[in-house]
Amino acid sequence: MPVNRREFLKKSVSLGAYSMALASGLVKSGPASAEWIAEQFAQGKLEETLKTLFKDAKITESDKIEIQIPQIAENGAVVPITVTSHLDGVDTISILVEKNPVPLAARFDLSPELEPFVSARLKMAETSDVIVIAQAGDNLYSARQTVKVTIGGCGG
Template identity: 45%
Template sequence: MQRRHFLKNTMATGAIALAASSGLLVPGSVLAAWNKKAFDAKDVQSALKGAIGTELTEASDKIKIKAPQIAENGAVVPITISSTLSNVKSITILSEKNGTPLIAKFNLKGKSEAFISTRIKMGKTSNIIAVCESGGKFYSARKEVKVTIGGCGG
């Protein structure tokens, strides 16, 4: 049953992706195909543009990034993003100086709280950027993490 469900979903997603690209749907409200362009982007601006459709974000102190000041091992940097902004629809995480800055985008559905905790890889000392989407606007916060051993390549 699961497999069938999955197939059906992928097909539906294809159709929706088409609709989204023709501007019928708001991107982000559907689970589109993996955003290769954004994840392959080599700089923060194009990564942001690919992930959230704009590179302009407003700095906000309502987003909290919890991350170590110094990460001994860049391959495993625990981070927690939380926000007191209301109705946060998505949380996007970037690491400024990674080869490909975009790390992940979390699309929160109705009931989810603005809280994400995960572990990321960082190539070198860099700012972590968290972008929250709230009420059609994008807010961001930064925090520097010093990395002593990089976690990309080797």
Template identity: 35%
Template sequence: MERRQFLATGSGATALTLAASAGLAPAHAQTAPAWNKLAFDSKSMAEAAKALGATGAPVESKDLILQAPEIAENGSVVRVGAQSKIAGTTQLALVVEKNPNALAAVFDIPEGTDPNVSTNLKMGQSSNVYALAKVGDKFFYAVKEVKVTLGGCGG
């Protein structure tokens, strides 16, 4: 056995051993909630909301606050956040209208938790950015235009 092959095999075995000792096993992965592929393949805010479970059109709300820069100097790292002041918020999503896949992130908000999230997004061009909040069976949104000076999706 060559040294490289030994290291590759040994690294994989070590990783599996550590995962098993931490309680991670394929059975746990199979019982995890399913990834919503339809939502992440959506091309607009309306499609994303429908794929996340909206039965009607989302309604704009002043109680949903979207934090995003007016101008992003580099589209590969755009800091975006959302905070909901709507009681009973169970999910927050961030949608970038002109990205190839509009839905950028979804956060499930456990009961009793402050619905306040932020993350870095990649934006290929200037676009409207939406914060989408799920409250019961209703969806609310806030929107802000973000101008990108240097594209982050290969531009």
């Protein structure tokens, strides 16, 4: 795609102005907000992890949580997952893999005003259930789906 002289000059001036603003401190990036809570991501069984995360709270199955994940994963090291919730006021979405050495794969703290939609890539040790738990206020809702992990990419 050919670029004419006028477009080149406009882009050059824009890039130069942004670079000067960045160098002078007028434009700053905000700090990333991530927190690692070791006891939540500890090795153990699924039941122990659920007890650590949610104490003895009742978890209700819900059809308002949609999990998009392949039913057969040819590579357990990279399993894409997308979670969408149609529940109101979701604060937290937790993704757990039942048979992993560390069951809690990811935990997302959300603003209740946001649309509950998260996407990640999981590492799965073997064929297992993937469980998503959404917390809306004091209520916990879950959905699960089984993912078959094949060895060597054979879908059998």
